[in-house]
Amino acid sequence: MDQRRADTSINPVSLYGEFTVTGNRKARCAVSLTEKDLIVQRLLLAPVGRNKVVLSLKDCVGCRAYREGDNADPAAYLAVYFYPLKRRWMSSGMSRQRAEQCFRLASLQDPCANLEEAEKWARALSSGLSTWLPLSNDNELQRASMSVLSRPSRMMLLMNPQSGKGQALTLYNNHIQRMLNEAGVTHTLVITERQNHARELVKEADLSQWDALVIMSGDGLLFEVINGLLERPDWEEAIRTPLGILPSGSGNALAASIHHYSG
């Protein structure tokens, strides 16, 4: 987790609130949202230097405001989902690891008012996140087209369950499904049953239903999807569909190259 000091004179605070941390109602914290960070400061006595955490919005995939079923409790909740780079256990490599921050908002007796406050934070966070889309600087067109989506994005996730060591479905169940839900991405999972299944599906699909096609496999399935798009009568338009790859093959050469060249 990013433990940098937040310079709030450079990044003015857009929202401030004092909440309790879910799971420990005695632990109150001051939460500030700036253009770049979410700053969480424990209000109870804590060792100096350890009571403040600065979470970069670059590492945040999404957030959610909600109430729990218990009507006697007027509290609302704000859950914020981060995936900061952390050192791997027993290794020098880094990987993104999930860190959820959940706050309990209960300053008012009215449950609707607490929920409105949580939703106000969720909206502010979401608009902060859209400025951190992981796109290259010269891709302003792509940034603009993504930020105008005023609804959750919809994607078709094509998965080859046999790819790599045959663990794509396990990876999806243990990580991907939850990340997509946290990011507010609605998706339809299509598990391919045989060679050329994805190619045929993409060739016939109504592409207006999808904002992106994402391949969870190795290079072979991506190759099939691109061929399926190019075999359509409307191929010139179809090939502009945003494509994604979640590497779960054995070589994953394309995903590795993209990561390498994009830094």
Ligand SMILES: Nc1ncnc2c1ncn2[C@@H]1O[C@H](COP(=O)(O)OP(=O)(O)OP(=O)(O)O)[C@@H](O)[C@H]1O
């Ligand atoms: N259910 C399936 N059973 C068997 N083969 C499939 C199935 N679904 C897709 N395929 C085929 O498997 C081929 C290999 O898949 P892919 O290249 O994506 O994985 P990989 O070979 O494990 O990874 P890499 O290319 O990274 O080495 C694809 O060309 C695809 O046609």
